[in-house]
Amino acid sequence: MRFNTTVRSRSLATVAATVAVVGATIGAGVAGAATISPANTAFTAPGTISVTSDASFGVPVNCNITLTGSVNADGSAASITGAKVSGSNFLCGVPVIKGLPWTLTPTSATTGQVSGVAFSVLSSNCGPATLAGSFDNMTNTLTSTNQSLSGNCTINNLTVKPNPAFTLS
Numbered sequence: 001m002r003f004n005t006t007v008r009s010r011s012l013a014t015v016a017a018t019v020a021v022v023g024a025t026i027g028a029g030v031a032g033a034a035t036i037s038p039a040n041t042a043f044t045a046p047g048t049i050s051v052t053s054d055a056s057f058g059v060p061v062n063c064n065i066t067l068t069g070s071v072n073a074d075g076s077a078a079s080i081t082g083a084k085v086s087g088s089n090f091l092c093g094v095p096v097i098k099g100l101p102w103t104l105t106p107t108s109a110t111t112g113q114v115s116g117v118a119f120s121v122l123s124s125n126c127g128p129a130t131l132a133g134s135f136d137n138m139t140n141t142l143t144s145t146n147q148s149l150s151g152n153c154t155i156n157n158l159t160v161k162p163n164p165a166f167t168l169s
Contacts, residue, residue, distance in 0.1 A: 034106035035075035037167045042070045043078070045142070047160030049085065053124040053153040056091055060156050063092035067160055069101065078104040080114065096120045099128050104142075106168045110135055112142070117149070126153030133158070140165040 045067040068082035080102040098118035118127030133144035147155040
């Protein structure tokens, strides 16, 4: 019995090359992951939110919002553990925040997403949803606009400024 070593060598070389390319690609993906700094730090993020829901009869309700949480030790994400809504509109005082903690994950130096966002306003149950947003390192501003949530709810605009200031990279 005789093996064709030429074919076998080429096959092993092809497999080895494929493994090397896949390994390099995975390594580059991990090395290129976006991060939040300062890492391992508690934060507050006051700002404003405008929401449309059945409870508001489709009219945008503008409120103040303050998010609280902490950035993971490795800066890969932040955990939002609190969300307080207030304002002069009656509906600003009735939201029930659900599904905390929410996770803020940077997707680049200028974008991120917040997953698990859910709340109720009277009979309107909104979310859970993942909100896409943009971040401006120069102004330290996280913004999300026109984000639809289940329950016929829309976050028309959300703008917060973390303290201490975040830097996405």
